Amino acid sequence: MGMRGVWLMLLGLAIAGLAMVLGFVVAPGAQGFEGDSYRIIFWHVPAAWTSFLAFGMLFVGSLAWFWKRSEWGWTLGGVAAELSLLFGLCVVTSGPIWGAAEWGVPWDWTDARLNTYGVLSAIALFLVLSRRSQPDTPEFRDVFSGIGLFGFLLVPITYMATRWWQERHPGPVIGGGDGSGVDSIILQIWLLAFLGMTILLVGQAMVSWEVQKCEQRLAELQQRMD
Amino acid sequence: MSDVVYLAAAYAAMIGLIGWFTWQLLDRLKDVQARIEAVEESLSNPTDSDE
Numbered sequence: 001m002g003m004r005g006v007w008l009m010l011l012g013l014a015i016a017g018l019a020m021v022l023g024f025v026v027a028p029g030a031q032g033f034e035g036d037s038y039r040i041i042f043w044h045v046p047a048a049w050t051s052f053l054a055f056g057m058l059f060v061g062s063l064a065w066f067w068k069r070s071e072w073g074w075t076l077g078g079v080a081a082e083l084s085l086l087f088g089l090c091v092v093t094s095g096p097i098w099g100a101a102e103w104g105v106p107w108d109w110t111d112a113r114l115n116t117y118g119v120l121s122a123i124a125l126f127l128v129l130s131r132r133s134q135p136d137t138p139e140f141r142d143v144f145s146g147i148g149l150f151g152f153l154l155v156p157i158t159y160m161a162t163r164w165w166q167e168r169h170p171g172p173v174i175g176g177g178d179g180s181g182v183d184s185i186i187l188q189i190w191l192l193a194f195l196g197m198t199i200l201l202v203g204q205a206m207v208s209w210e211v212q213k214c215e216q217r218l219a220e221l222q223q224r225m226d
Numbered sequence: 227m228s229d230v231v232y233l234a235a236a237y238a239a240m241i242g243l244i245g246w247f248t249w250q251l252l253d254r255l256k257d258v259q260a261r262i263e264a265v266e267e268s269l270s271n272p273t274d275s276d277e
Contacts, residue, residue, distance in 0.1 A: 002255060006252070009248060013244070020237065024233075035229040036229040036230065036233060037229040037232045037233060039233055040232070040233060040236040040237070043236075043237065043240050044236070044240075047240065082247075086243060086244065086247045089243050090239075090240045090243055090244065093236070093239040093240065093243065094236040094237075094239060094240055097232055097235050097236040097239065098232065098236060100232065101229060101232040200244070204247070204248065204251060207251050207252065207255060208251055210255055211251060211254050211255045211258060214255065214258040214259060214262060215258055217262055218258055218261055218262050218265065221262065221265040221266065221269065222265060224269065225265060225268070225269060
């Protein structure tokens with residue numbers, strides 16, 4: 001599983017890298033945006049979509065632990081929390097850099113999309129840090145999974161935030177109704193980057209799964225030694 | 227600052243995060259596999275550790 005995961009990570013990175021280059025070289029200027037700083041979106045937006053996939057995995061893992069007390073679900077929760085954090089951090093670092101270029105300020109505390117996404121990433125950070133620092137007990141697993149389920153509730157809210165309370169973050173361009181839309185070349189590059197990041201996510205999940213299983217095996221062996 | 231500087235900073239941050247995460251993942255895998263091997267070895271030769 002480990003080596004296949006590594007190959008998938010390399011493939012995903014190559015595809016996402018190609019999309020980034022196409023975003024610089026081939027994509028036309030975007031309507032409503034001046035200059036080239038908008039080209040940050042060729043990774044920023046697919047990273048956000050990929051983070052939603054990771055939060056979906058966290059939801060499934062957390063539910064499986066609560067519902068069935070599934071070891072599989074517990075392992076998936078740990079894998080997904082790390083990946084949610086990674087892609088969440090990609091979004092919350094690149095977004096403010098674009099905000100600084102386009103708006104003149106990196107963050108707007110009155111914008112719901114920014115704040116809900118910020119909370120979502122903070123939840124992922126909390127889950128990763130707590131999993132590494134707390135002893136593995138059924139009580140801790142319940143708390144972890146409960147927060148994982150709560151975190152997922154923020155995904156549809158974050159997704160809809162620009163429709164319900166648009167302040168500063170750009171509105172939806174896919175399925176946003178009349179007046180929304182995006183150039184077909186930009187859309188194709190977005191989808192290519194999303195494909196690359198999804199393959200990267202799968203590869204990282206496979207390697208992370210292997211790490212989690214090995215860590216559990218090591219803990220069992222150490223118990224036997226004690 | 228020019229747009230190119232913002233673009234470079236954003237992509238450098240994302241590439242750095244993905245690269246760091248991937249590197250630490252592979253490093254953790256290598257480390258935990260080595261530790262399992264060492265523990266299994268000491269479990270299969272319990273007398274070695276007493277000497």
